[in-house]
Amino acid sequence: MTHDEILAQFGPREAMEYDVVVVGGGPAGLSTAIRLKQLAAKNNTEVSVVVLEKGSEPGAHILSGAIMDPRALNELLPDWAELGAPLNQPVTDDAMVFLSEKTGYRTPNFFLPDCFQNHGNYIISLGNFTKWLAQQAENLGVEIFPGFPAAEVLYNDDGSVRGVATGNMGVGKDGEPTENFQLGMELHGKYTIFAEGARGHLGRQLISKFKLDAGKDPQAYGLGVKEVWEIDPKRHQPGFVLHTAGWPMKSDTYGGAFLYHMEDNKVTLGFITGLDYSNPYLSPFEEMQRWKTHPNIRWYLEGDEAHGIKPAKRIGYGARAITAGGLMSLPKTVFPGGALVGCDAGYLNVSRIKGSHAAIKSGMLAAESAYAALQSGRQHDELATYPAAFERSWLYKELYKARNFKSWFKKGLAVATLMNGVEQFLLKGHVPWTLHRDKPDHLALKPASECEPIVYPKPDGKLTFDRLSSVFISNTNHEEHQPAHLTLKDASVPVNVNLAKFAGPESRYCPAGVYEFVPDGDAGKQRLQINAQNCVHCKTCDIKDPTQNIVWVTPEGGGGPNYVGM
Numbered sequence: 001m002t003h004d005e006i007l008a009q010f011g012p013r014e015a016m017e018y019d020v021v022v023v024g025g026g027p028a029g030l031s032t033a034i035r036l037k038q039l040a041a042k043n044n045t046e047v048s049v050v051v052l053e054k055g056s057e058p059g060a061h062i063l064s065g066a067i068m069d070p071r072a073l074n075e076l077l078p079d080w081a082e083l084g085a086p087l088n089q090p091v092t093d094d095a096m097v098f099l100s101e102k103t104g105y106r107t108p109n110f111f112l113p114d115c116f117q118n119h120g121n122y123i124i125s126l127g128n129f130t131k132w133l134a135q136q137a138e139n140l141g142v143e144i145f146p147g148f149p150a151a152e153v154l155y156n157d158d159g160s161v162r163g164v165a166t167g168n169m170g171v172g173k174d175g176e177p178t179e180n181f182q183l184g185m186e187l188h189g190k191y192t193i194f195a196e197g198a199r200g201h202l203g204r205q206l207i208s209k210f211k212l213d214a215g216k217d218p219q220a221y222g223l224g225v226k227e228v229w230e231i232d233p234k235r236h237q238p239g240f241v242l243h244t245a246g247w248p249m250k251s252d253t254y255g256g257a258f259l260y261h262m263e264d265n266k267v268t269l270g271f272i273t274g275l276d277y278s279n280p281y282l283s284p285f286e287e288m289q290r291w292k293t294h295p296n297i298r299w300y301l302e303g304d305e306a307h308g309i310k311p312a313k314r315i316g317y318g319a320r321a322i323t324a325g326g327l328m329s330l331p332k333t334v335f336p337g338g339a340l341v342g343c344d345a346g347y348l349n350v351s352r353i354k355g356s357h358a359a360i361k362s363g364m365l366a367a368e369s370a371y372a373a374l375q376s377g378r379q380h381d382e383l384a385t386y387p388a389a390f391e392r393s394w395l396y397k398e399l400y401k402a403r404n405f406k407s408w409f410k411k412g413l414a415v416a417t418l419m420n421g422v423e424q425f426l427l428k429g430h431v432p433w434t435l436h437r438d439k440p441d442h443l444a445l446k447p448a449s450e451c452e453p454i455v456y457p458k459p460d461g462k463l464t465f466d467r468l469s470s471v472f473i474s475n476t477n478h479e480e481h482q483p484a485h486l487t488l489k490d491a492s493v494p495v496n497v498n499l500a501k502f503a504g505p506e507s508r509y510c511p512a513g514v515y516e517f518v519p520d521g522d523a524g525k526q527r528l529q530i531n532a533q534n535c536v537h538c539k540t541c542d543i544k545d546p547t548q549n550i551v552w553v554t555p556e557g558g559g560g561p562n563y564v565g566m
Contacts, residue, residue: 006168006177013165014185018048019374020367021163021189023150023202025053026062027126027356028342029195030133030142031076031363032370037140039371047374049142050187051134052166054149056558058134059127061197061537063226063318063566065258065270065353066126067091067118067241071394072360077136086132087122089263092239094118097296098417099247104296113424115351115402118241123260123268126356127566147558153202154186160380161337163188164202167554172481190379191370192338195363198321199539201554203344212331212340218440219346220325220406221543222254225288225511226270227470228316228565232309235300236265243353244297245413248290253277254409254416257291258353259300266315266565267300272353274324274409275441275509275544279451283508284540285319286456289464293457301463311462317470318566319511319538324350324406327399328436333387337380339366347395351402351424358395365389401429407437445546448503467513471534475562476512478555484532485555486514486541493549494528502546504528509544512536536561 007013020036022029033049040047055061068087073080080087096107096116134144151167164187170180194203198221207213242259249255254274261267271288292298303311323329323346330347333340341347341362348355369386373379390396404423408416423431459465478485488494498504499517506515512534520527537560542552 010177010183013183016185016187018050018187018189020047020049020370021187021192022049022051022195023164023192024195024197024344025051025058025134025144025146026130026195026197026342026359027133028344028359028363029193030058030130030137031360032193032195032341032367033137033142034076034140035364035367036371037142039368041140045375047371051137051142051144052148052150052164052187053144053146054554054557055146055560056562057131057146058144059130060562061560062127062130063320063563064126064356065260065268066124066356067260067354068122068124068129069354069357070122072357072364076360076364083136084132086128087124089123089239091118091121091123091241093241095242097242097244099244099294099296101247102295104244113421114428115424116243123239123241123262125565127563149554149557150202151184151554153205154188156337156380159336161192161335162380163192167556169556171483173483175483190374191383193341193366193370194338194344195341196344198323198343199542200344201552203340206335206340207331210335212335216331217325217328217437219323219329220437221275221441222272222322222324223275223284223319223511223538223540224270224272224322225285225319226268226317226566227314228266228268229301229312229314230266231300231312233265234309237261238263245417247294248287251413253282254406255287259297272322275321275540276444278444278446279454280445280448280502280505281451281454281508283454283456285467285511289459290456292463298463314465315473316564316566317473318561318563319536321539321543322355323348325437326350326406327403328434334382334384336382339383339386341366347399349399349402351405351420361393361395362390365393404431404435407435442544442546442548445502445505447501467511471512471536474536475564476534476536476560477562478533478535478559480533482556484530485553486530486532486535487551487553489549489551493547495526497547499526506541506545506550509540511538511540515541
C-alpha cells in the first residue's frame with residue numbers, strides 16, 4: 001500500500017498541538033527548546049515545546065570529534081559546570097602535523113592560526129553532552145519524544161509549514177500493514193524548527209520547496225569516520241589534540257584527521273574525507289584504516305612488550321556526514337512557519353572543525369525570534385528576525401573569516417595550506433576577496449576509466465578492521481521486517497550507470513557495508529544489494545551518489561546506531 005492508501009484506510013492521524021515543534025534532539029534542537037523555556041520563565045508566560053528525536057534516546061545518533069568551544073554554552077547555561085555538564089577534559093596542547101607515508105612534520109605552535117588554537121576548549125563526547133542537555137531541557141518542561149522520527153512535513157492551505165508527522169510503525173517489507181501496525185501522529189506547531197543535522201531528510205525537502213539555496217554556493221560535505229580506543233596509560237596525554245593533513249590522501253583530495261586524548265585513558269580518532277573527491281575507487285573507510293598504520297598514529301595504539309606497553313583496544317565506531325560549505329553555502333534559514341538550525345542549515349566552521357557551538361548559538365537565535373513572534377500573536381509566518389540576528393552575531397563574524405577555507409582546497413593541498421595560512425594567520429581572517437564553488441559534490445566523480453584503482457591492504461584485526469566488525473560495535477540495529485529506508489528512484493541505475501561508468505562507488509563510499517554488488521544469475525550479471533540493517537545514518541549515499549538516485553528516508557523509530565560515548 002502507498003502512504004496515501006494507508007492514510008485513507010487508517011486515518012485520520014492523532015494530532016497534538018504545540019507552540020513550537022522541534023525536529024531533532026541534538027545540540028541545536030535542544031538549545032532551541034531550552035532557550036524558549038528560559039524566555040517563557042523569565043517573562044512569566046507559557047510556551048509549549050516538543051522535541052522529536054529519531055534515535056532510541058537523545059545522543060544515540062550523535063557523533064562528532066569532538067572539541068567544544070564553550071562560548072555558546074556559556075550564554076545558554078552559564079552555570080553548566082555546577083549543573084554537571086560532561087566537559088571534563090580541557091585541551092592542554094595542540095599539534096598540527098603534515099604527514100608523508102613514513103614521516104611527519106609538526107608545525108611550530110607559534111605558526112598555528114587562531115582556528116587551530118584550542119586552549120580554553122574541551123575534548124568531549126558529544127553524545128554524552130547531548131544526553132545531559134536533554135536532561136536540562138526536560139527539567140525546564142520540554143517534552144522529548146525519543147524513537148519518533150519526523151517522516152513528513154505538513155503544510156497549511158497557504159503553503160506554510162504546519163508541523164510534521166511521525167512515521168508509521170509496523171509496516172512490512174512489502175509495504176503492507178502488519179498486525180503490529182500503528183499509524184504515525186501529527187504534531188502541529190505555530191512554528192516548526194528543523195534541527196536534523198547534516199543533510200537532514202526534511203530539511204533537504206524544505207530547501208528545495210522554498211528554494212532556500214537560490215543564489216548560494218552548492219553545499220559541500222565531508223564524511224567523518226570515527227573510532228574510540230582505550231590506550232595504555234603510558235601513551236596517554238590527557239588534553240593533547242593532534243590534527244594531521246597529507247598522507248594517505250593525495251594532494252588533490254580534501255581530507256584530514258585527528259587524534260584527541262580524552263579522560264580515562266581514551267582517545268578518539270577520526271578521519272574526514274571531503275565528498276567532492278573525484279576518484280570513484282576511493283574509500284573513506286579504508287583511508288581511515290590506512291591512516292592508522294602511519295608511525296605517528298600507530299605508536300599510540302600498538303603494544304610494546306619490551307617497555308611494558310599494552311596494546312590499545314578499540315571500543316567504539318561510527319560515521320557521519322558533516323556540512324563543510326560554510327557561510328557561502330548557508331541557505332536562507334527561514335520560511336513560512338519555520339526555520340533551519342545547526343547543521344540542518346550548515347553552520348559548522350570547517351576551518352575549526354567545530355560545529356556544536358554554532359549549533360547551540362543558532363538554536364538560541366531561532367528560539368528568541370520564535371518567542372517574540374509568539375508573544376505578538378503571530379504564527380506560521382517567516383521569522384525574519386532570526387537571520388537578521390545571526391548577521392549581527394559573533395557566529396556570523398567567525399564564519400565570515402573562514403568563508404574561503406574549504407574553497408582553497410580545489411587548488412590542491414599545497415595551495416590551500418599556503419593561502420589558508422595567509423588568510424587565517426597573517427590576515428587574521430580580514431580578507432577582501434571571496435571564493436565560490438560551482439558544483440555539488442556528487443558531480444565531482446570522474447568515470448572509472450579516467451582514474452587509477454586504489455588497492456587497500458587487508459585488515460589485520462588488531463589495528464585495522466573491516467566494515468562489518470566496525471558496524472557491530474556501533475550497536476546498530478533496525479527492525480528487519482520494515483521497508484528499506486534506503487530507496488532508489490530507478491532500480492536500473494546502480495548497474496547500468498553507477499557500475500558501468502563509475503565502477504560502483506556506493507560499495508566504497510558507504511562506511512557501513514550497506515551497498516554491495518552481487519552476482520545476478522548467469523553471464524556475469526550483477527545487481528545492487530542494499531543491506532539497510534547496517535546503516536549508521538551517515539547520509540553519505542544521499543550526498544555522493546553520482547546520479548542522485550539514492551534517497552535516504554526515515555526508518556522506524558529507534559532504528560540505527562546506539563552510540564556509547566561518541
